[in-house]
Structure formats: C-alpha cells, structure tokens
Amino acid sequence: MSREQPAVAMEPERRASTLKGIAFALGAYFFFATSDALMKAVVGAYSTFQLIPMQVAFAIIPVMAMVLRDGGFRLPRNGNLGLVALRGALSGLGAIFGLYAFRHLPLADVYALAFCAPLLVTVMAIPILGEKVGARRWAAATVGFVGVLVMVRPGFQELSLGHGAALLTAFSGAATLLIMRHLRGIESASTMASAVMLGLLAVSLPVVPFVWRAPALADVGALALSGLLMGSAQFLMLRALSHASAAAVAPMQYTMMVWGVLYGMFVFGNPLNVWVVAGCAIVMASSLYTMHRERKLGIARRAAEQAQPRP
Template identity: 30%
Template sequence: MTTSTSASGAVHNPAVGIGFILFGIVAISINDMLIKVLSGGYPLHQMVFTRSIIGIVFSLMLVQMEGGWRILKTNTPGLHLLRAMMLVVANLTFFSALASLPLAETTAIFFIAPLLITLLSIPFLGEKVGPLRIGAVVVGFAGVVIMVRPWEGGDSRPVAWYVYLLPILAALTYAINQLLTRKLGVASKASAMTVYVQVNFIVVTLIFWAIAGDGRYAVGIENESLIFLLRAWEWPQGRDVWLLLGLGLNSAVIGYALAQAYRLADAGTIAPFEYIGLPLAIFWGWMIWGEWPTPMVMIGIILVLGSGLFVFLRERQKGRRLVSGKRVHRRY
C-alpha cells in the first residue's frame, strides 16, 4: 500500500495505519488490565493523574521528534478541548465500570461505539444509512441488552443495572472523540493531539483531588465503581510503583498510536482491527481473575462483534468513502 494525500490535505497510508491500530489496541488491553489490577487499592483519579503526568513527558518527546514546540499551536482550540474532554469522560466512565464488571463484559459493551457512529453519521455527516446497516445496529444493541439482562432482579445480578450505563456512555463519548480526531488530524500532528488530551486529564484529575482526594465522599458507599472514583489517594508501594510507571508510558503509546492510525487511514480500513480488543479482554480476564463469559454474555459479545464488523464490511461492499472533501471522516 502506498502513501497518498487527499484534496483536503490528509495523508493516507493504510498499511502503516493498520500497524498503528494493532499496536495501540494491544497497549489498550494491557492498560485496562493494569487499571483493573490496581482498582482495589487506589482511586481512579490518582491513577489517571499519575499516568498522565508520566505520559505527557513521553508525549512531549514525540512532539520534538515531529516538529518541535511549534506544532502545539492550533487555530481550533475549542475543538481540541471538546475532543479531549470527550476522551476524559470516556476513560473515567469505562475505568469506573472495570471496578464492578468483568473486563470482557465491559469491553464488549464498549464496542457498540461503531454502531453509535453509524447512527451519529446521519445527523452529523448527512450520510444515508440503509436498512441493512440499521438492522445491524439493532442487532448490536440487542447484544448489549442480553449482556445487561434487565429482566433479572436485584438479588440475581452481581451489580446494579445502572453500572452498565458506564461503558455505554464511554462508547458514546469515545465515538464523538474519534469523529473529531479525523477532522483535526488534517492540520494537527498525533503527538500534539496527545499532549492536549494529557493536559486535560491532568486538570480534571487535579479538580477531583481538590474536591475528593481525602476520600471523605467514599465513606459509607458500597458501589465499587463509586468507591474506585472517590477513594482517598494512597502512596504506591512495592510493585505498584512500577505498574503505575507502566500506565504512564502506556498512555503516551495509546494516545499516539490511535491518533496516528486514524490520521493515516480511513476508519473503514482500520476500525475492524480494533476488535482484537475483545479476545484480548477475554484472555486477560481468564488469565488474571479466572473470569470466563457466561453463555448469555458470550451471545451478547458475538452479536456486538458481528454487527460491528457487518457495518464496516457493508460500507466496503458499497464502495463508499466515509466522507469526502471537507466532510469529517467517520470514526471509531
């Protein structure tokens, strides 16, 4: 595959884009596993703050490699702020869900993001979505319903039903973030966009620390996700120091790899490769916690996976570019 430049100025190199997305998804699976491992002893905002402080150092090194401080200048600060805040919300809600839900189940629900993108493409991109793709979206959401199991009573389910809203919100905000990434990636380097995100993570988590860093709001709470979010800060000990350092390095790798992947290739080319995150989540859940999806959850995972892949394959079959000209590229 060769590198080309579109009329809008975006560089296209699908082979390299696929390489970046595979590298980024493996890094994400390791990140999610580490977050869940540490969720029992540290608050989420402390972990996000720590990894962002470390991650921004590596991101600034990448800035120097890609052109120096000048590439941090942008003519669209508002859009960059919106993109970064969408990713902040996506991370906080997804990680909060990990404290209560199995890794594979949380990841599977999150993978409704491409289906949400299909729906968002109608009002935001003016795209016509046919009955087959709408049907795939319905099947995917049916898979989520099966995993959530709203028909089960409170005594028979391990967590409250509203905890399942966390990965759904994460999927929605992540999808919006990816829509913005493709638009902003025409004029902004991947390393610069990573720095913007890291700065927002640091600011938001410092606000959390100022309000709830002593853990007073976690007193008397039984919900594991809320405890994870509001627990008091703890100084890391032993191996946890190295795990937190690993999170910081991983955050820089993830931000750069995903931004670079979607700058270099259309979403329809590389987004299906993100689905390797599902078997990786199942693997880590089995390897670390001995978790294995129940038959009902596995049915839901298959429906979400199948419907998401169908959407992309259908677009390929119809031979349509996700957008052209000045329109925003559809993203996952």
Template identity: 30%
Template sequence: MIENKPLAALFMLTAAAFVAGSTLFAKALGVAGMHPFQVSSGRFIFALLGLAVASLILRPRIIRPNLPLHTLRVVLGWLGVTCMFAAVAVMPVGEATAISFLNPIIAMILAIPLLGERVGPWRWAAAVIAFAGALILIQPGADAFQPAALIALLGAVFMGAEVITIKRLTRAEKPLQILIVNNVIGVVIACSVASFVWVWPTPLLWGLMAGTGLLMVCAQACFLNAMGRADASFVGPVFYATLVFAALYDFVIYGVVPVPTAIAGALLILAGAALMVWRESRKA
C-alpha cells in the first residue's frame, strides 16, 4: 500500500466506530449469561460469513500466506477479545474499555524493538494526551481495581502484541487475504474452545452474535487499511476515538448525557489524534 497518513487516520476512526458498536453487542450477550468463549466464537463465525459474501463478489486470490504469523496473530487477537468480552460482562463498559485501551501504548512501545519504528517526542506527546483524555472520560475509580480489571489489562497486552503482527502481515499481504485467513483460523480455534461451554442461543442472541461479528470484521478491514498506510505508532493512538463513539452510542441508545468531564476527556482524545495527524502531515 502507498503511505497516506490522513487516510490511515480516517480508516482508524471508522474502525473505532465499529469496535464501539460491537462492544455494546458483546455487553448485551454477556449480561444475558453467554460465556465469553461462546461470544468470541460467534464473533468469528459471523465475521467469516460476511467475508464469504465479500469473497464471492471480489474473488480474491490467496497468495502464499504466512501461516505461522497468521496463527500467532489469531491467537493473540482471540485471547485479547475474549478477555475484553469477559471483563465487560461483569464491570462497566467504560472502565473495561479504558483499561483495554492501554493496548495502543503497548503496541507503540513494542514497535520500537520489533518493527524498528522511531517514536519521536510528538508521537509520545500525542499518545499521552489521548491516554489522559481516556482516563478523564472514563474516570476509573476504585471499582476498576477488581479481578475483572486485571482480565481487561491482560487483554490489552494481548491486543497490543497483535497490532505488531498485523503490521508485519500488511507489509507482505493484502488486507482481504489477511482477513480471510485470520478468520478461518479463528473459527477453528474459537469454536473448538467454545464447544466445551456451548449453549444453544435464542434467536435474539443469534442476532446479537451476528451483529458483533459483522461489526468486528468491518472494524478489522478498516484497521488493516490504516495499518497498511502508516506506522503502527502513528495510527495506534487514533484508536482512542472508540471511547468517543462509545459515549455517543450511550447517549443515543440509553439517553446517557455526558458530564462536563466526559466532554473534556473526549476533546483531549480528539486533540491527541489531531496533533499526530497535523504533525505527520507537516513532516510529509
């Protein structure tokens, strides 16, 4: 892919909107009593079905996929998403999301030794500003420090490491190929584990599982396009915008009116992303 940092930022913002939506679906499934392993399996099943439809139209060619790296990426992603689904089922969505959103900072740090990327002061400043906004927006209090919070933190580590594998894959393979191979492997792994806890869902739960999977695969497509057009350390902090979308969905769906501190946090998140885009555009 040709480097295009503004377009990469736009793709990442779109991915953030889809991820926030899928988290709300996963929350509903968890509240209904569905096991996190089963939620993850539904996410892979319906994501693969969506990709199958796209493949019938686009007819992609699968050319020499790096299966070991794909498998590593799937395992990391599956563990990260499962931890997130498990945490969000028993603690507030905002607090779980805030903890899991340490993953862009983890990815940015890992990108230095593993990808050879240079992270200058402007990127560090943008990441810190965005993270500070996340803390202000969510205001994680004492309730965040519970076993579920540790699960969310572990998920952040897995997802941060997954970002590195995604970046390496985008250097050699096309986004649609990565999505297809990853979700095929993901279905095998997730369904194998979920078979031990499987309970047949109601039609409503099937619909929520479908929504989770389809929204997540749309997020993946946007995420891969973003990663293929800019450094991981550049586009990673933009993903904090998911918190803004989550707050917006809370307002539209549940009528939750953001308090002034939440608005300030959202503005800081957007300011951090805007600072990075502006700085990189000036450098270009």
C-alpha cells in the first residue's frame, strides 16, 4: 500500500498543474485575439508591410524576456536551421494573409476559416511526412470540409479575396504545425518564438520604404499594445505547455472564436452570422476529433517503440 501512496498523491498535483496550464492557454488566446482586434482597427489605414514591423518592435520585448528566462538565445541545432527558418517565413506569410483577411472580413469569419489548419495537417501529412491516414481521420477531414462549405456558402454569397486570404492563413498554419510536430522536444520554445519575430521582419521590412506613411499617435499606441499582447501570448503559451500537455492546451485555441464574435459585435459592429458560427462548430468538432485520434495514435506508437527489444 505504501508504494501506491505517492502515485495517488501525485494525481491531484497533476490535475492542478493541467488546470494551471489550461488557464495560461486561455489567457494566451485572449491576448492573441485582442492583439488581432487592435490590428484590425488600424489595418485599413496603413499597408500591411508597415504594420507588421511596428507590431514586432513591441512584441519583441516580452519575447526577449522569454529568451533570457530560457538561458539566452540559442541557434537551432545542426540540420534544423532550414526548418526553423521556414517556420519563421511561414509565420510572416501567414501574418500578411491574415491582415489582408482582417481588412475585408469580420474577425470571427477569419478565425473560423483559419481553424481548418488541424484538418489540413491531416491531408498534408500524407505527402510530406508519409503518414498513413485511416478512415476515421479521413471522415473527420470530410466533415470539416462540409463545415467550411457551410461557412462560406458558395453560390449563396459572394466570395472575396478575403476568404482566400483566410484559407491561405490556414494553409500556412498547417505547414507550421507540421514543422512544430517534427521539431517537438528538439528546439526550445524561445528559439521558435525568435524565429517567428525574424520571419515577420524578413517578409515586411524590405517593402517598408515604399509604403511608409507617418502614423497617428493613437495608432502607434494601438500597435504597441497589440505587439506587447502578441509577445506576451507567446510567453503564456510557453508557461501553458510547461504545466499541461499539448493535447490539453490545443483545444483552447477555439476560445478565440468567442472573442472574435464579441469584438466583432461590440467593437466593429458586425452582426452575428449564424452560418459562420454553425460551420465553425462543425470544423471545431472535426478538429477536436482529429486531435483526439492523433493523440491516441501517438500513445500507441510510443508504446510500440518502448516494447521493442533494445539491441
């Protein structure tokens, strides 16, 4: 009996740690959504390529605090530099597509389409990672596609470049997820966050001299707060993953839809679109099931590897 007591005692601690991780994740996604709302408020007045470096100038403050807390900046390990750089570049491209979508669509619509990323990972993992996808995950991906059709309703509403930009944001997010899956446990979170900042600057700074216009003081304040929130959200996500598993943290991203709806209604005056909400619910359910299946397959894969006799 005495041998079992430590394990029993650890269970409440593990549960408390998971709840703490979820709380950090909820805070992070609230910060992300608020940062996006601030960017949407100013995106109509300036070029996307000007807004990104102005936001990064403030986001880098909490990111540098994260780097120092993590023991200082570390270069990617041998062989990973290309993937880390690609992750940064994809973040930059995703920001360009996302800001364009924010310019033309309500926040909730952009989030709903961007939530397709986990489903796209399922499809993209076949040619890129050589994964085998079973019937259940294919069914989940198909249901998710139906959810997208419910949201955009082709033939019933005019599709715009904003919808296309939102979907491209989802593709860049899916590619980023695949890279993160490959580098999980190899590169530090501070290294990956630094790559994001550098990627954002790399895709925007070369264009800034051609599109720059003097910003209003209030807009500088909005961009400063947006950057600080975005950088702080990166730090909160690091804290979340130090307390809870990725499987527990990942579903919290869908709370951004709630914030997107609320900001859209009460800040930007967007009416509640029931089709978008319904389609997003289908996509969310499909994505959550996909995450659940990947988690179960991951556990089974690790168990099989541990069961193999070592040479």
